[in-house]
Each structure stands twice: as structure tokens, then as C-alpha cells.
Amino acid sequence: MGAHGMILFGHGARDARWAEPFERLAAKLAAARGDSGPVGLAFLELMTPDLPAAVAAQVAAGCDTITVIPVFFGQGGHVRRDLPQIVAQCETAHPGVRIRCAGAVGEDDAVLDAVVRYCLETGAA
Structure with missing residues (x-):
């Protein structure tokens, strides 16, 4: 049984500094x-690696299961339409690998609660 990798998937931007919080995350x-498995970053556009390259890197590292976590606030067109198409391409390229997509992080109540706490703390400062 291989490793279970995780890939944080973000939009991407022209300014390289945009990726800094994703790198910290x-x-x-x-x-x-x-030691549970590798963690990688991938971007939809404007930055590298893209998701197929990130998946290929994790497969090369021995992963047979990969969870893709969209670091988006909501389930817009990129998460609902673009991401499933890219994942399907990755599954075709790596038929022995199970690729699972989580929901957008901003859809999770725990994430929203953390943002509320941040806003309250920032407003109190």
C-alpha cells in the first residue's frame, strides 16, 4: 500500500507573493x-505547478491515494467545473491512483468559525 498525499489547490496569481499564505498552510x-504522506501545492493558472504536475510528483513519490483540497472560499465555477475536469485528466494519466476531492475550504463551518474569530480579534485590536 502506497502513501496518501494531499494537494492544496489554489487559483494562482501573477504576483508570486500571493502564494505565500498557501506555502505557509x-x-x-x-x-x-x-510521516503520513507528502503535502503539495497546485494552481489552476498563472503559477506552477499545475494540478497534473503536482499529482504526477506525488505518484512518483509513491502515493496511491491523493486528496485534493480546493483552497477556495466557495464552490464557484473553478471548483464545480474546472477542477473535476482536471481531476478526470489526472485519473486517466494515473489509472491506479485514487484521487479524491474535498469541498472548498470556505464551505466548512470550522473554517468560517476561524474567520469569524479572526475578524472579532482584529476588530478588538
Whole structure:
């Protein structure tokens, strides 16, 4: 049985600094997971790696299961339409690998609660 990888999937931007919080999130997730499997980043556009390259890297590292986590606030067209198409391409390219997509992080109540706490703390400062 191979490793279980995780890929944080974001939109991407022209300004490289835009990726900094995603890189910090990936590092925190990797530290929290320990030896459970690799954590990677992938972007829809304007930045690299794209999702097919990130999946290929995790497959090369021995992953047979990969969870893609869209780091989007909502289930817009990129998450509902573009992401499933890209995942289907990845599944075709790696037929022995199970690729699962989580919902957009902003759809989760725990994430929204964390944002509310941040807003309250920021407003109190």
C-alpha cells in the first residue's frame, strides 16, 4: 500500500507573493501530518505547478491515494467545473491512483468559525 498525499489547490496569481499564505498552510499541514504522506501545492493558472504536475510528483513519490483540497472560499465555477475536469485528466494519466476531492475550504463551518474569530480579534485590536 502506497502513501496518501494531499494537494492544496489554489487559483494562482501573477504576483508570486500571493502564494505565500498557501506555502505557509502547506508547511503547517505537512508538519501536522508528519510521516503520513507528502503535502503539495497546485494552481489552476498563472503559477506552477499545475494540478497534473503536482499529482504526477506525488505518484512518483509513491502515493496511491491523493486528496485534493480546493483552497477556495466557495464552490464557484473553478471548483464545480474546472477542477473535476482536471481531476478526470489526472485519473486517466494515473489509472491506479485514487484521487479524491474535498469541498472548498470556505464551505466548512470550522473554517468560517476561524474567520469569524479572526475578524472579532482584529476588530478588538
